[in-house]
Amino acid sequence: MSETVAGGAAVAGERVGPGGVAASPAPEEAAAxxxxxxxxxxxxxxxxxxxxxxxxxxxxxxxxxxVNFSVQDIFSPSDRxxxxxxxxxxxxxxxxxxxxxxxxxxxxxxxxxxxIPLGVxxxxxxxxxxxxxxxxxxxxxxxxxxxxxxVGTIWQIFARxxxxxxxxxxxxxxGINFNYTLDRADAWITVLVMDVWHWTPLVALLAYxxxxxxxxxxxxxxxxxxxxAWATFRHIQxxxxxxxxxxxxxxxxxxxxxxxxxPFVVTGGxxxxxxxxxxxxxxxxxxxxxxLGPAGAFSLLYFLIVQIACYVFFTVLTRAGR
Amino acid sequence: MQWMVWxxxxxxxxAGLAVLLAGMAIWGHLSPPVARRGFLRxxxxxxxxxxxxxxxxxxxxxxWIAVTDLSxxxxxxxxxxxxxxxxxxG
Numbered sequence: 249m250s251e252t253v254a255g256g257a258a259v260a261g262e263r264v265g266p267g268g269v270a271a272s273p274a275p276e277e278a279a280a281x282x283x284x285x286x287x288x289x290x291x292x293x294x295x296x297x298x299x300x301x302x303x304x305x306x307x308x309x310x311x312x313x314x315v316n317f318s319v320q321d322i323f324s325p326s327d328r329x330x331x332x333x334x335x336x337x338x339x340x341x342x343x344x345x346x347x348x349x350x351x352x353x354x355x356x357x358x359x360x361x362x363x364i365p366l367g368v369x370x371x372x373x374x375x376x377x378x379x380x381x382x383x384x385x386x387x388x389x390x391x392x393x394x395x396x397x398x399v400g401t402i403w404q405i406f407a408r409x410x411x412x413x414x415x416x417x418x419x420x421x422x423g424i425n426f427n428y429t430l431d432r433a434d435a436w437i438t439v440l441v442m443d444v445w446h447w448t449p450l451v452a453l454l455a456y457x458x459x460x461x462x463x464x465x466x467x468x469x470x471x472x473x474x475x476x477a478w479a480t481f482r483h484i485q486x487x488x489x490x491x492x493x494x495x496x497x498x499x500x501x502x503x504x505x506x507x508x509x510x511p512f513v514v515t516g517g518x519x520x521x522x523x524x525x526x527x528x529x530x531x532x533x534x535x536x537x538x539x540l541g542p543a544g545a546f547s548l549l550y551f552l553i554v555q556i557a558c559y560v561f562f563t564v565l566t567r568a569g570r
Numbered sequence: 571m572q573w574m575v576w577x578x579x580x581x582x583x584x585a586g587l588a589v590l591l592a593g594m595a596i597w598g599h600l601s602p603p604v605a606r607r608g609f610l611r612x613x614x615x616x617x618x619x620x621x622x623x624x625x626x627x628x629x630x631x632x633x634w635i636a637v638t639d640l641s642x643x644x645x646x647x648x649x650x651x652x653x654x655x656x657x658x659x660g
Contacts, residue, residue, distance in 0.1 A: 313573070316574055316580050319577060325572050325573060328575060330577050341636065552625070552629065556629065559621070559625065
């Protein structure tokens with residue numbers, strides 16, 4: 249109990265703190281003090297220069313090159329033809345790209361629909377005090393610490409019907425014919441369950457942190473009013489989780505929309521094109537077929553979507569309180 | 571620079587962007603931007619609105635090329651118009 253109250257006080261203090269500090273003394277100071285006549289020293293900006301240079305070489309210049317690729321048909325650096333926006337037209341109308349786009353959106357939607365409620369449920373079920381807390385936190389954090397390609401390899405073996413524990417159990421104990429290398433639905437389910445296993449803990453940990461910051465008196469008031477567990481969740485816990493759940497939804501959307509490594513390792517986009525997401529299709533065009541023009545146009549369109557989603561993410565995060 | 575396979579149109583676009591950013595920096599130095607609230611219903615200064623405007627323009631161009639065969643000059647006009655609307659009233 250003392251833990252909860254202390255946590256609540258800290259949260260309350262935090263909320264009062266910045267508002268008070270920022271709002272009250274600032275206008276008085278501004279009124280009392282004349283504008284500083286000394287010239288401002290902006291030389292500290294030079295310290296940022298190494299970052300600017302490295303970002304220019306690793307991101308801006310390659311991106312400019314991709315833009316140049318996207319408007320040309322390139323056979324070699326000296327043998328190339330300007331084609332205008334033709335690649336953009338062909339890429340946006342390519343049925344394979346469109347179906348990969350729909351598939352990626354569908355995957356992201358399913359990821360959110362499963363991981364967010366499941367993460368919140370896990371957070372609610374996690375112990376609130378005692379030795380169980382660190383144990384639960386460590387167990388929840390484990391999948392997050394495993395590198396993407398290793399997660400892919402684990403699931404590639406785990407889901408196999410012959411030598412994988414999961415696949416073997418489904419085939420031989422449940423009696424369901426499960427083969428993710430041949431069946432489209434099985435492949436999709438394998439990739440989806442793998443993502444749920446890998447990333448639900450992130451949602452759970454965020455939700456757990458959000459739940460722990462709710463001051464104890466809220467629950468005491470609910471108890472006095474005789475509120476049911478559902479009413480407490482619906483009217484106290486869920487509204488207070490709004491901030492962390494926004495972060496969780498946006499993080500999981502971005503990540504699942506750009507997913508590459510795990511499905512690439514497990515299914516390679518197959519069988520057929522069942523798990524061929526945008527990133528997998530793009531790498532096939534760019535690296536497999538070495539079609540620089542279409543790959544450039546595809547990359548820029550993908551970049552635009554991610555850029556817009558990122559901006560929404562950034563805006564919601566930084567302006568949520570205002 | 572040979573490996574960057576430059577073309578005149580892309581060079582002009584990037585030069586235009588560079589001039590735009592430099593212009594915004596100078597404008598910001600001469601009269602610092604003021605944040606305000608427009609139809610986007612959040613506080614933005616002119617730099618924010620320029621960024622949102624550019625993203626909007628790019629989205630208009632991408633959607634246009636994906637769905638219609640009408641002239642891309644018309645698309646450019648619509649994109650510039652959308653960017654201006656965001657810049658002025660956003």
